[in-house]
Amino acid sequence: MPIVAVFHSPSLTRENYEESVRKLTNGKKGRMESAGDWPVEGLLVHIAGATENGFRVVDVWESEDAFRRFGEKLMPIMKEIGIDAVPEVYNAHAFVSA
Numbered sequence: 843m844p845i846v847a848v849f850h851s852p853s854l855t856r857e858n859y860e861e862s863v864r865k866l867t868n869g870k871k872g873r874m875e876s877a878g879d880w881p882v883e884g885l886l887v888h889i890a891g892a893t894e895n896g897f898r899v900v901d902v903w904e905s906e907d908a909f910r911r912f913g914e915k916l917m918p919i920m921k922e923i924g925i926d927a928v929p930e931v932y933n934a935h936a937f938v939s940a
Contacts, residue, residue: 844886844934845909849899851927856897858923859890865919881915884908886939902934 860872866881867874874880874888887902903909909931920927 843905844937845903845906845931846934847901847903847909847929847931849901849927849929850893850896851925852896853924853926854897854899856892858925859897859899861923862916862919862925865923866915880912882908882911884911886937902937 863871863873863879867879871879873890877885880888884904885901885908886904887900889901890897890899892898901909901912903912
């Protein structure tokens with residue numbers, strides 16, 4: 843079952859999102875552009891952008907296990923750069939891809 847993870851926090855900005863991407867891609871990227879940019883497999887959808895209330899990232903993962911593997915890579919990076927966002931995580935009831 844797909845897992846949805848929504849990251850949103852006052853400490854999450856475009857600048858530290860881009861820094862986290864650089865760390866995840868060994869300095870090769872400033873933003874994620876393809877599924878091959880991720881350090882683990884299983885990503886279905888990634889959206890990142892500014893809202894009226896700050897920066898938000900929404901990911902959909904093929905399974906809880908895939909999201910957990912990604913979290914093992916991401917969470918230490920987030921802590922290191924000062925992002926204190928704890929994602930809202932829930933099972934997708936429906937998932938449609940165009």
